[in-house]
Amino acid sequence: MKRIPTLWMALPLLIVLMGAVWARAEQPAADVTAGCSVTASQNQASVSLLLDADRSTRYRASGAAELTITAQGTAFRRVYLIWDTPPGAYTLATGDGQTVDCGTDGFLHELVELPEEQREITLHLSEDALALCDVYLFTGGELPGWVQRWTPPYDEADMLVLPTHADDEHLWFGGTLPLYAGELGRKVQVAYLTNHWAEPYRPHELLDGLWTVGVTAYPVIGEFDDHYAGSLEQAQQLYPEEDVVAWQVRQLRRFRPGVVIGHDVDGEYGHGVHIYNTDTLRQALELSADPEYDPESAGRYGLWDVPKTYLHLWPENPVVMDWSQPLERFGGRTALE
Numbered sequence: 001m002k003r004i005p006t007l008w009m010a011l012p013l014l015i016v017l018m019g020a021v022w023a024r025a026e027q028p029a030a031d032v033t034a035g036c037s038v039t040a041s042q043n044q045a046s047v048s049l050l051l052d053a054d055r056s057t058r059y060r061a062s063g064a065a066e067l068t069i070t071a072q073g074t075a076f077r078r079v080y081l082i083w084d085t086p087p088g089a090y091t092l093a094t095g096d097g098q099t100v101d102c103g104t105d106g107f108l109h110e111l112v113e114l115p116e117e118q119r120e121i122t123l124h125l126s127e128d129a130l131a132l133c134d135v136y137l138f139t140g141g142e143l144p145g146w147v148q149r150w151t152p153p154y155d156e157a158d159m160l161v162l163p164t165h166a167d168d169e170h171l172w173f174g175g176t177l178p179l180y181a182g183e184l185g186r187k188v189q190v191a192y193l194t195n196h197w198a199e200p201y202r203p204h205e206l207l208d209g210l211w212t213v214g215v216t217a218y219p220v221i222g223e224f225d226d227h228y229a230g231s232l233e234q235a236q237q238l239y240p241e242e243d244v245v246a247w248q249v250r251q252l253r254r255f256r257p258g259v260v261i262g263h264d265v266d267g268e269y270g271h272g273v274h275i276y277n278t279d280t281l282r283q284a285l286e287l288s289a290d291p292e293y294d295p296e297s298a299g300r301y302g303l304w305d306v307p308k309t310y311l312h313l314w315p316e317n318p319v320v321m322d323w324s325q326p327l328e329r330f331g332g333r334t335a336l337e
Contacts, residue, residue, distance in 0.1 A: 029141035035073040036137055041066040050135045055204050058084045061130045067123040069135060075117040076137040080147050081110045084200060088128025095120035103129050107218055109148045109207050148211045150218040153255070157189035157217075160257035162248075164193045164277045165226060166206035170213070172268055172312050173261055175323035175335020182214020183327040183335070191220035191251045193244070193277050198225065214329060222247065229272030232279060239273075241280065246294055248284030253301035260285070260306050264313040278311060285309060 038047040042065050049057040050067075059067075069079070079092070086106040093099050095118050102112055103126075114121070117140070125132075136147070143149070159180055163169040169177060169190055181188035190210060196202035203221070210219060224244070229235035252260070262281045267274035287293040289305035310319065323336035330337075 027141045029078070029138040029143050030074065031136060031138055031144070032071060032074045032076050033135065033137045036069055036071050036076075038135070039068045039070075050132060053134055053136075055082055055133045056201065058131050058133045060084075060132075061125060063130075064127055065125045065130065067125065067132075068120065069123070069137070070120045071118075071137065074139060075119050077114050077117050077140040078138040078143065079112040079114065079121065080136040080138065081112065081132060082134040082136075082204070083108050083110065083129070084131035084133050085197065088126055090126045090129040091124045093122045093124060094118050105150070105152055105218065107150050108203055109150065111143075111147060111149050146211075148207060149216070150207075151216055152218055153220060154187050154189050154217050155255075156187070157255040157257045158186040159188045159259045159261065160251060160255050161188060161190045161261045162193065162251070162263075162277065162281060163190065164263060164271070164274050166192060166196055166202050167209070168263070168274070170209055172263065174321060176261060176321075177210070177215055178213040178327060178330060179321075179323070179335045181216070183329045187217065188215055189217055189220070189255050189257070190215060191222070191255075193222045193247070194224045194226040194273065195221045196226050220251065227273070229276070230270070231272045232275045233272075235272040235276035239276065244276065244280040245283050245287065246297070248280050249288050249294055250297045250301070252284055252288040252306055253297050253304045256301075256304045258307055260309040262309065262311045265311060266313070268312065281309075 033051060036051070038050055040047045040059070040061070042061055042063070043059065046059050047067070050059050086108050087103040087110070088106070089101065090103045091099050092102050092112060094114060098115055100112060100114065102110065138147070159176075161169055161173060161176065163173070177188060177190075180186040192206070196206070206219070206221075224239050224247075227238050229238055260281070263274045263278045265275065265278050267278075285306055289303045291298055291303060324334050326332040326334055
């Protein structure tokens with residue numbers, strides 16, 4: 001019986017201690033970018049572009065280079081880098097002699113966590129990591145919501161969404177991403193058939209859009225350049241069918257999704273590459289469990305028979321989703337909003 005008062009006496013202290021821990025954890029990180037300077041081993045004249053918060057400008061080196069970033073005031077713990085194109089591997093050296101291997105995931109928007117607070121770091125850029133748009137520096141604490149902390153693509157996904165272009169995932173698949181990825185926390189993987197490297201602003205918009213609706217696994221960005229086609233036949237002339245089907249099969253085998261989401265068979269508004277994306281997907285759904293098809297991806301990922309596939313505007317047994325329900329994760333906004 002004597003233990004009960006002792007326990008109650010200890011509880012207030014425990015609550016105070018836990019409250020202090022929570023308070024520290026919830027402190028916002030400070031953006032200390034404004035109080036820093038950058039020097040470069042080459043092309044010094046353009047380093048100011050790294051601090052202008054403008055993705056349309058960039059520092060570009062002509063070969064392997066070094067960028068040294070120095071804090072004039074508060075030390076920093078995180079470095080947020082916005083690349084012009086996905087970087088290859090490079091190293092980051094801290095002022096106290098530690099090194100961090102970076103760029104291995106190829107993230108266009110890359111957050112680097114430093115081992116401890118620093119006042120100076122040096123980026124040793126390789127031949128594959130030479131075009132950088134922006135640099136931001138943050139202290140420890142809770143980062144702003146716009147700072148993207150990507151994880152690598154999933155090994156296995158609950159849902160695989162297969163848009164043709166950046167923006168199709170929002171325009172045609174409605175509230176799918178905010179509901180399943182953002183609100184419900186499902187493992188939603190997005191894999192785009194085409195890329196937009198010829199339009200430098202679009203890959204940034206792609207990542208911003210996914211992050212905004214709650215997707216945190218880095219997307220697959222396809223190997224096929226974006227071209228418009230007015231029909232399926234025209235799309236088939238642009239992209240060899242064998243290559244596209246094989247790409248689709250690789251995504252199905254790699255992510256082993258429980259659910260696949262694809263385009264309308266008529267391409268929503270008749271876009272030939274949308275039509276082609278679904279035409280090749282329907283072939284891939286039959287081939288992904290076939291051991292005779294593409295032995296290389298079968299050996300790497302294994303075979304996979306997708307349990308469920310939903311196509312936009314499919315006429316038979318339609319499932320009409322209700323995107324009008326408020327979502328807690330988004331402050332009461334609906335999935336469609």
